[in-house]
Amino acid sequence: MNPYIPFPAEIIKINQQTDIDYTFFVKSDLKVRSGQFVQLSIPRVGEAPISISDFGDGYIEMTIRKVGKVTDELFEKKPGDFIYLRGPYGNGFRVEDNFGKDLILVVGGTGLAPVKNLINYYYNNLDSLNSFRLIVGFKSMKDRLFVPELAKWGEKFPVNVTLDRPEEGWFGSTGFVTEHVQKMVIKDIAKTHVIIVGPPPMMKFTALGFQQIGMPKEQIWMSFERKMSCGLGKCGHCKVDETYVCLEGPVFRYDKAIKLVD
Known part of the structure; x- marks a missing residue:
């Protein structure tokens, strides 16, 4: 099977999140891991990388912001219409890595979308963690997702x-999420894991905030939301130094992520 050829997927439901953010549910039997992405295409319009916000038996869910020609056309679609997908791509989150830990998840804005499934997993399997805390920052009330x-x-x-x-x-x-990190009390740093997802400046300063309260780099993970293109490590659009983010990421441990500078 040619990995560059997309397959059709029927839209089964569309939920509006904000004025410019919609969640599309499409029929799919893809085997997906939290944090992965797909390439979404519309014939004669183009292709765009989209994070998978959730998935289940026979469907995947993508929460998408209207920001360009592909998404402009996508937002004209309705249930029963078809889009085209290929993937999933990338290395996502390994839920088992956090078993028995105190997990802190810090998210900025639309960064909530690619970790929605991860949150739902721990919501349904909370006994797999010692504790779980979620901090989510939005610009305004009208920008909130998944209320x-x-x-x-x-x-x-x-x-x-x-x-x-x-x-x-x-x-x-x-206040910004970094302000809340600075106020945070962590009882046992050695048994705590941190995941950070959001715009690059937010991730940078949130990670620095955790380091200032003693969190080792090896206990912090972040998801790089970069402009992908082929998803297969062939085009080089996502390459940083010698790292292809679409292949090795988008999820990186911070001791690796801190070296990925464009």
Whole structure:
């Protein structure tokens, strides 16, 4: 089978998250791991790399922002229409690496999408962890993703949703996620793992914040949301030094990630 040839996938449901973010559910029997991505294409329009936000028996879910010609065309689609996919690609999260640990997940904005399945996994298997904490930062109330899920998750483990600045009608936390990391009390650093997902500046300063409170680089992971192209390590668009992010990533341990400088 030619790995460059996409296969058709039927859209079965579309949920609106924000003014420019929609979640597409498509029929698929792909074998997927949390943190992987697919290449989504529309004939005569183009192709774009899209993170898989969740998956289950017979479907995958992708939460997509309207930011270009492919997504502009995608947002014209409706249930019953077909798109084309190839993949999945990349190395995702190994859920078993965190078993028995105190896990802290810090997410910025649309970075919540590629870890939604990971959160759901631990929500359903919370006894596999010693503890779980989630910090999610959004620019504003209208930018929040997965609002019902955030409320559901908060019934089982601490979920701190913070907005960048105070806003009328918002009674939750405010401030960048880095501010909340600085206030964090970690009882046993040796048994704690950290996952950071979001825009590059947010990931950089969040990782530095954890280092300042004594977290070793080897206990921090992050997902690089970069512009992929082929997904197969052939085109070089995602190459940083000698590393092909689409092949070795997008999930990296921080002692490797800190060396990946464009």
